[in-house]
Amino acid sequence: MVHRATGYLMLVCLVTAACLYLGPLAQLVGRRHLMVTLHEWSGISLPLPSLLGLLSADFRADLRRLNRFAVYDRQWLRAVRKRRTAPEARPAGKFNAGQKIYAGWIAGAVLVMMSTGLLMWFMGLLPSISRTSAIFVHDLLAWAITFVLIGHMRRAFEDPEARLGMRTGYVSRSWAERYHSRWLKEEGMGTVTGETEEADKV
Template identity: 85%
Template sequence: MRSTAGSTEPTGTATRPDPAGTVRRFSTAERWVHRTTGWLMLVCLVTAACLYFGPLAQLVGRRHVMVFVHEWSGILLPVPVLLGLFSAAFRADLRRLNRFAVYDRQWLRAVRRRRTSPGARPAGKFNAGQKIYAGWIAGAVLVMMFTGLLMWFMGLLPFISRTSAIFVHDLLAWAITFVVLGHMRKAFEDPEARLGMRTGYVSRSWAEREHSRWLRTDRDGSVAERTHEE
């Protein structure tokens, strides 16, 4: 992710007010990208568990079917993101996730010091934790795909042994499992965030409390926020 001196989050229609006092957080395309990617990731993890753990493998049986589903769900993981690039709102959010501003470092310090007072954790549309998670999971998926292809097509790169590919693949699979479970736990702790991903809208009060810089940027423009940082 690129580091910037201040926020340069793109403006747009993402926070268009709704008469009911809510704001638009995610477009339909963004929600479908997230949902489809989540289901594909879940299928990958479940089929991996059925292949990895003996009792589950015996219970499920049909190992060749599990292998087939696991391989193709992994291959298809990047497809929703690639299709999402046709959406301007999705591309704008990717730019947001790729920028690490001064206030993101403030957010991390506040989390580390367990500060929960109002304004202690400044965030744009995505907080620093969400940006780190997005960058890490994107890199992890690419490594998983690469090592999976090496295991699938033996001899693709002769100078990398199949044993090495399996070791990295399995180790990273465990890391992804724990990280995704942590992501799901945080989501279940915040019903409003889940509502935003399910319907596309969140309450203005939640947005002002958790992502105040996002609303400020879309209302006043990015220049106002850069001036504040400087």
């Protein structure tokens, strides 16, 4: 739910930003004041799903996993640099090294976007920082987030099992063994083989 709610808020941010930033789209949509209001409030609400998620022990456990870089994560990154795509060359826990880096980067980017957005919204908040500087950083980072999110969604569409896990909270054990084998070991579930593995869920 945290991921989905954050995704919806981010989508509203990006769509309304496009309606404000791109001239032809702004003319087509109109209603600039509504777009500004939606953009501001969806942006300032972005941290709320994660803050509410802290009430869940499972979410806090996932945050600890994302915040911890293991030895095998370095192996995963080396395999990516060498373009080795075999799953055994890219060991991963519940989250692989790429997901951990992405999570840290997007969290920091959201905080910077919120800060610069507030400086644009309340111009007297920090008089030492000009509105022009805030706009420059905000716009530049917005483009970076857009391209990174496109890559994020592209990877998601290439992995239907991962999308199923995001929707239902369950993945097949065979998929977990193939792409997140360290996760099974960390959870003490070991490995499974044979015809029953396709039906098993973790």
